[in-house]
Amino acid sequence: MRKAPRLIEQALARAGLEGVRRVATGVDVIGGIAIVRLPGVPLRSKRAFAAAMMEETPNLTGVFEQAGGVEGEFRLRELRHLAGRKETLTTHKENGCVFKVDVARCYFSPRLATERLRVASEVRRGEKVANMFAGVGPFTVEIAKTSGAEVMSCELNAYACDLHVQNDRLNKVDDRVEVVNGDASELPGSGRGRFDRVLMPHPSAADEFLDAALGLVKKGGVIHYYRHLLARDEEEGAAAAREELRGRLPRGARTKVRKVRDVGPRWLEMTAEVRLPR
Ligand SMILES: C[S@@+](CC[C@H](N)C(=O)[O-])C[C@H]1O[C@@H](n2cnc3c(N)ncnc32)[C@H](O)[C@@H]1O
Known part of the structure; x- marks a missing residue:
């Protein structure tokens, strides 16, 4: 599921990042974990955005930044923790099925x-x-x-x-x-x-x-x-x-x-x- 654009807009506004529009298409939500891409944005603002997302979306457990591409033989994302819990194992629902996913290791x-x-x-x-x-x-x-x-x-x-x-x-x-x-x-x-x-x-x-x-x-x-x-x-x-x-x-x-x-x-x-x- 991708995060609803309206909620992202609200979180951007709360973090004072209204100008960073590309974020709205760059957020993946996997189970309770949001993964954002914010290239060029200062770390303080990234953390403010992540905290705002947590407040806007009560069922999020954590927010991570995807720091680079999807890399290596296992095709893993390099993640940096921004807000909420550091746990990377979550349960995701898709097309009537349910999946345990570890977003850092798979x-x-x-x-x-x-x-x-x-x-x-x-x-x-x-x-x-x-x-x-x-x-x-x-x-x-x-x-x-x-x-x-x-x-x-x-x-x-x-x-x-x-x-x-x-x-x-x-x-x-x-x-x-x-x-x-x-x-x-x-x-x-x-x-x-x-x-x-x-x-x-x-x-x-x-x-x-x-x-x-x-x-x-x-x-x-x-x-x-x-x-x-x-x-x-x-x-x-x-x-x-x-x-x-x-x-x-x-x-x-x-x-x-x-x-x-x-x-x-x-x-x-x-x-x-x-x-x-x-
Ligand atoms: C792009 S992912 C796709 C995973 C899955 N089909 C999905 O849609 O979530 C490619 C997968 O292939 C696995 N992989 C890479 N090389 C492989 C190989 N030689 N044999 C079997 N699996 C491999 C990676 O670990 C990774 O999980």
């Missing part, structure tokens, strides 16, 4: 809620799905809950896997979800067979794992490929995604490309839905 973005709902609505009961980059399990749990499909989830970060297993139980999908703590590139040939649908929600590096995804998907199956690409608009992003995939897919594969969201100035998250030939 990747989670509430900005993907619509994409998760969209993918979950495409999956049919009886499908066998693989999620190569599962995090704490939001795509997996929402797919298993919505469709009743069986999902195999892979994730390198052991702590994210622990939370994923807890989230499977919380959402009563543990009977149809398998969580594998490991490297997704080692999944083909691991004896798990082939899948009707393979998800690659790792947009900073999915290109490096495309061959592994092709080794996991059945004939006639679908790969959901995600990438962060430098592009001014959806058309340019689609061209960049097609160019990246050119020559890497089996003959007869059909590709539908669209924008998921803006991720930075001239950076878009794009997705390519690749259907393999029978």
Whole structure:
């Protein structure tokens, strides 16, 4: 969930920061924790804004600043505590599911809620799905809950896997979800067979794992490929995604490309839905 702009405006006003408009689009609320981005703002003002947010929103437990980008193999945010409790473990609700998330030790973005709902609505009961980059399990749990499909989830970060297993139980999908703590590139040939649908929600590096995804998907199956690409608009992003995939897919594969969201100035998250030939 993103913070309601009106509350952010009020908190900005209380902190004397009315001029810092970009904050209004830069706040993520994950469970009881707000994560703000305030580049160039003095620390005193950041703390005043965070304190004002706590007062405006009684169910917030803490406010953190995201000090840099999302970094490293585990895609973690560097966080600085600004107000409230320092606890980074929280419980987040999304699309009728509930997730334990540690915002400092695992990747989670509430900005993907619509994409998760969209993918979950495409999956049919009886499908066998693989999620190569599962995090704490939001795509997996929402797919298993919505469709009743069986999902195999892979994730390198052991702590994210622990939370994923807890989230499977919380959402009563543990009977149809398998969580594998490991490297997704080692999944083909691991004896798990082939899948009707393979998800690659790792947009900073999915290109490096495309061959592994092709080794996991059945004939006639679908790969959901995600990438962060430098592009001014959806058309340019689609061209960049097609160019990246050119020559890497089996003959007869059909590709539908669209924008998921803006991720930075001239950076878009794009997705390519690749259907393999029978
Ligand atoms: C952008 S996050 C997406 C997480 C999740 N799908 C979500 O939407 O919240 C990418 C995830 O891939 C994991 N990861 C990175 N390299 C991996 C690998 N080689 N094998 C499996 N998981 C990996 C990271 O730890 C991170 O949790």
